[in-house]
Amino acid sequence: MEDTVMRATLVNAEKFVGVANGALKMAARDVRVFYGESEALHGVDLDIYENEVLAFIGPSGCGKSTFLRCLNRMNDTIDGCRVTGRIELDGEDIYDRSLDVVLLRARVGMVFQKPNPFPKSIYENIAYGPRLHGLASGRAELDDIVERSLQRAGLWEEVKDRLEQPGTGLSGGQQQRLCIARAIAVSPEVILMDEPCSALDPIATAKVEQLITELSETYTIVIVTHNMQQAARVSRRTAFFHLGNLVEVDDTTKIFTSPSDGRTEDYITGRFG
Template sequence: MTVSVAVPTTMAKRVTQNERIKMSARGVKVSYGENEALHGIDLDIVENEVIAFIGPSGCGKSTFLRCLNRMNDTITGCRVEGEVTLDNDDIYDASLDVVLLRARVGIVFQKPNPFPKSIYENVAYGPRLHGLAKRRAELDDIVESSLIRAGLWNEVKDRLDQPGTGLSGGQQQRLCIARTIAVSPEVILMDEPCSALDPIATGKIEQLIDELSENYTIAMVTHNMQQAARVAHKTAFFHLGEVVEVGETDDIFTNPREQRTHDYITGRFG
């Protein structure tokens, strides 16, 4: 079965040798009260790769993403079953420190949400909270390196004391990414990180995702299939609370195995 759909060349062409599973989900079910939103998800996330979760609205992709750092714990009436591991450790183990988990598995949300603090304090907040810097000079280095890695340093280095909320939308999102990587996470979750941004800002975020994947494992939800094709090494297609198909991004978009995947990416529903 061949799909005739125009797909841009992906940035993420790197071939990974000896793939190492960073996170793994087995039989993951999520229920909100009596409503089961996820029906037993099995999925592996490979270290230092970008995996995109695509699918129509309400299919469960954001719900699953939130399982990966236990953000669903904050939702009243939400129940998670199954197993999710990080480096083979069960992240739902009762003895696990959720604050430390969220430092290892950071998240960037759909709408930029800088703290009502200065640019400097936005980035310094996490390292200060987790005791990652003993002296101000060490904290300064973390802030600078995080802003550099987020591609924002040259734009803000002369106004670090100004409010982060005064930046443009795209700059705010890169500030949120800098804030996330300041605590040296191993995995970065992104929930439609470009949906509120203009095309120029989106391009900068996509380039940043490609660069960050050299050092971080990234799982992102996107409603934009062209974006998934550009930045993701692997793509998982969600539909009605299930993972229909997961594989190399080029394969998913040019030669999917499942009819539902074919129908979605060719616009027959969604």
């Protein structure tokens, strides 16, 4: 089994290498997802490189979010969902028994479609992850993490005087940046974003997009988006999913100017979607 997968990695390697300027961070081979009996994802092979922004696009129900949730095993929380195939993070199989899902999620963070701050203070929202994982050894260090995370998410100036107020009291865009700050407070290596701007207005969206670009200097970012302009603006590479298949993955510019698959072209030119 392992051998076949490795061979597949070698054979297919060139097909997936886009602009491979970073080292290989995550690799998916023949990933299939089942909800009960029905197969929702039909064997996806995909490589993700360090410090890149990779966008997943495709019509709704195409499996892009499902695949994203495989990358930090969030699908485990759904009853009746089963994943086969192999996903590696730095060469380790993340579905291997020896790998702790807690550690995996600490390394591969996630931001969700709808801002979901906890009904706690802004400070507590950020401090939640570091506290759980024991990342800070004292109050001062925790304060430091909170401040730096908020700064990194560009929220510090807006909230530094009201850290004790509930996170749910912020505006939608602020809430989403709070959630991003919450994710980076854990110091993940990869951040998964599931349509992070779909619930936001254009101005808030612009802020979050700018943030994504900045964060990509430090983190590997995988973003699912409905919005092709967004994919074009923020990502270096784009993967197009359709009906549970990964149709193609390539440089974003290539995908949007001369895709190699007809379905991709049909989608980006608006024939369906």
